[in-house]
Amino acid sequence: xxxxxxxxxxxxxxxxxxxxxxxxxxxxxxxxxxxxxxxxxxxxxxxxxxxxxxxxxxxxxxxxxxxxxxxxxxxxxxxxxxxxxxxxxxxxxxxxxxxxxxxxxxxxxxxxxxxxxxxxxxxxxxxxxxxxxxxxxxxxxxxxxxxxxxxxxxxxxxxxxxxxxxxxxxxxxxxxxxxxxxxxxxxxxxxxxxxxxxxxxxxxxxxxxxxxxxxxx
Numbered sequence: 001x002x003x004x005x006x007x008x009x010x011x012x013x014x015x016x017x018x019x020x021x022x023x024x025x026x027x028x029x030x031x032x033x034x035x036x037x038x039x040x041x042x043x044x045x046x047x048x049x050x051x052x053x054x055x056x057x058x059x060x061x062x063x064x065x066x067x068x069x070x071x072x073x074x075x076x077x078x079x080x081x082x083x084x085x086x087x088x089x090x091x092x093x094x095x096x097x098x099x100x101x102x103x104x105x106x107x108x109x110x111x112x113x114x115x116x117x118x119x120x121x122x123x124x125x126x127x128x129x130x131x132x133x134x135x136x137x138x139x140x141x142x143x144x145x146x147x148x149x150x151x152x153x154x155x156x157x158x159x160x161x162x163x164x165x166x167x168x169x170x171x172x173x174x175x176x177x178x179x180x181x182x183x184x185x186x187x188x189x190x191x192x193x194x195x196x197x198x199x200x201x202x203x204x205x206x207x208x209x210x211x212x213x214x215x216x217x
Contacts, residue, residue, distance in 0.1 A: 036166060037134060037146070042169075043168075043170065044171070046077065047077050048077070048194045049074075049076045049194060049197050050073070050075040050192075051072075051197060052073050053070070054070065054071060054073060054186050054188050054189075055069075056068065056069045056184070056185070057184075058185075059183040059185075060182055069086060071083065071086060074197055074202075078094040081202065082201050088103075091203070092112050092202060093202045094112065094202070095111070095112055096109065096110075096216075097109070097111070105209060106211045106212075107204070107207075107210045107212050109214045109215060114217075132160055133148060139166065142165060142167055143164065143166065144164045146161070146162045147162075148160045156178055161175045162174045170188070171188050171191070173185065174186050
């Protein structure tokens with residue numbers, strides 16, 4: 001697991017949980033995907049760029065407590081990404097990875113090759129869609145609801161529900177219920193697909209006041 005990247009914020013904890021989802025829990029259904037699911041897989045292919053804003057609500061069932069976070073995600077081919085989670089920054093240019101925490105006044109630097117590539121956010125959407133054999137269960141006002149329900153007691157999630165805008169095939173939201181009944185709800189807005197993202201987005205200028213922890217070998 002990546003030290004720093006999945007850090008201490010609840011947002012990045014949720015990304016760890018998504019990392020559990022995108023690992024191949026189940027083979028994709030042998031049935032031919034619906035046109036909408038086919039469009040989704042095309043739109044969120046990791047070979048093209050993705051830019052979106054997100055709001056995350058986490059409901060912890062045992063504590064009956066709700067937490068909210070928000071930020072942005074920029075992804076491009078070659079394992080380049082720039083993720084914001086509140087004031088924190090998680091950036092990769094495909095070779096170097098930076099995690100900046102203004103609260104700690106610290107920047108952690110690593111070689112990207114030392115990071116577990118299966119958990120990189122550049123794989124989040126595509127592997128998430130591919131790994132679970134979703135079925136469309138309803139459609140209302142131009143938004144389709146796709147659902148996956150676990151058939152394994154060992155799976156980390158009971159169910160995943162994705163709402164997709166039928167026109168354009170963009171993900172509007174996804175709700176993940178883990179085996180303990182905790183809910184992770186993402187809402188995505190201002191999503192753009194396939195547009196060129198400036199290269200400087202995937203570089204990080206270290207603030208002069210930040211302490212540098214360079215873990216590159």
